[in-house]
Amino acid sequence: MTLKDLSFREKSALVTLVALTALLIFTLNIIWPFFSGYEEAILEMKPLWGAVIFFIVLQIIGHSVVAARNAKKANANADEREKLIVLKSNFYASHVLGFVVICYLGISMLFQIPFLSIYFVFIAFVVAEMINCISQLILFQRGV
């Protein structure tokens, strides 16, 4: 299996997955001092904006390259199989996101943590989107 064998949608999912992985590493790197005992580091919001802009730039560059190499397919609408794969992947990702956020809320209530960490919700969202892309790639190969 090479990159040439992948369809435009698979390449697009792969680009998004790479960008999300970079975003996750970037975000974990930002919050790492929090786990090392410097709690004030978590309050800084500027790095998160930087991470989001970095993610958007990666997505634009990645998708531009993929679209330039597959100009015809990039403009075509998704067919019924591709729509079904996206729908199923969104279903899995939304369940993961819901489960993680509910667990986090439960833990926060249980241990009396009266605030919602934007970083935690952000990471949960990024992981859910990564699961969305991974399940798309699996369903495209395995069958739906």
Add this chain to the structure above:
Amino acid sequence: MAKQIPISNNIKTLRFLNEEMTQQDLAEKLGLTRQTIAAIEQRKYSPSLEVAFKIAKIFDKSLEEVFRFEGID
């Protein structure tokens, strides 16, 4: 491991018998991608009833001549 649907088909044979039609040609006639035609042929995807009828019509066959249910009753 690739998942297999319980509906087999002979689209590959019918393509060959119809002037060696390529997957891309069939995909364009149906408004699908080549990958979707490949997935249907490899029993990785069960097409909608509409697409199934369209495939049968392209090859001038009945639905039963193109698709066959091989699952347990």
